Amino acid sequence: MQRISDLKRTSQRFKLDSSDILPLAFLGLSMGVVCLTIAFIWLALAVSRLANQPPPTLVQQVDGRAYMVRTEDYFHREPEVIRKTVSDWAIMTFSGGRLPGNQDTAIDSGVAVKGRRRVTTGAWEASFLLAPDFRDTFLNELAAAVIPPGIFEGRVASVLVPQTISPPQLAGDNRWKVDMVATRIIFDSTNPSGYSIPFNRTFYVKAIDPPQNPLTQNATEYQRIVYQMLESGLQIEEIRPFEAVKRN
Template sequence: MTNLDNNHYSESTDNKRLKFLNRASKKFSTGDTLALFAVGTFGLHLITFFLLILLYGSYAQLNKKPPPSLVQLETGKGIKVTPLGNSERTPQVISRFVSDTMTLMMNWSGTLPPTTVEENAKPIKDKGIDIRERGLRGSKITSGAWQASYALSEDFRQEFLKKLASMTPQGVFKGTTQVVLIPLSIQSPIKISEGKWKVKLIANLNVFDQSNTTGEVIPFNKEIFVRAVVAPEAPVNTSELAAVIYQVRASGLEIYAIRDLQAENL
């Protein structure tokens, strides 16, 4: 090989080396960037996939655990509970709500519901609650009935109180008359739609006064319509009236209609 050929070969080799150095000094090409992005994205997908598997395993283990059935109160007392939806209530709770509400509303003793041991031994006379409207002659209902009326829906309460006042003997507030509701049967609640039930109440109203000590019996057979509502949270410091309202609505239920129960439905 001649010197000319050797020089040409040497220059060709140097040029190739220089090209390599020049190419190495340049930034990544668009194709290289897309390839790295694809690899990175694939890696992230793999990591996400494994995290989802771990999360699914945690949920599966949680689903196998039975729901909590015991709640501890601030007093330290434990009570058993049943998991229910927002608009669900047990038949026992509905029946107890109807019984307690109607008993408080229809028992007219002429004395205030006792709140202390002293009042239980020596009841305070019930002066009644006047629900009269302006320009109209006044009429009263008992304090217990007024308290229980907060278990009624607002659109039903006002009209029912007027009806109740017309039924209440004025002798109740003079101490000469007493009326006692005696429930004979409270049938199991019948669900009529989501969060709504009807309950059949078979009862008697026994009316006692000075002229009839044995008592007059008046059938009180009603179909009571109940629906689920949000139970209010009672604050720590509250008035006596607010405490009564919270108490009667603590079951998360309200009565939105009452109608006479026909003989064929008894």
């Protein structure tokens, strides 16, 4: 009986009074706030370390090619990339045929664009760099009024020589203007040394999404051409003639 009475006294000793609940709740809340503060501090330090890390500078594609990179805006394009894109397009489009003295070179049969009209294979490939609503119209005009018919028989050849390509000027959101001063040289039987035609144009180029998937080994020729033309993430949406300023 003595032991039972001792247990009752012990249980009564630890019995909580209603006035003790508030201090205990405040103590528990304080401990929770301390733990939460420590967690936030740890998270802030982790984010700070991640933010201060230098960005990755090496990107490797699936095909094994590696490139050095730096962080830029998604639609940023280097001026030299824009100028090279314009230059490559113009050379591919307005150069073709078999040059005098290169009789071993195969004759380009061209690609049909409308009816019996044809453009050179280089011009057809380069046309994938043009905006879709501009491409068909340009190819038709090129076949009808620019490409000499004899180019597909090996009797005529054309070479475009860029002379000046201006630095790109911003012409809107993700859009640039580039001026080109170039010369087309036409070779035929009556002019074996060639005669010159001025080619002065203003190009309006815009940034687009580059192809997201790298080419696979079994890619078709058509896929390869389109990928090659658009891998710089640029597209020509307009071409206008302009008068070059003559210097004294």
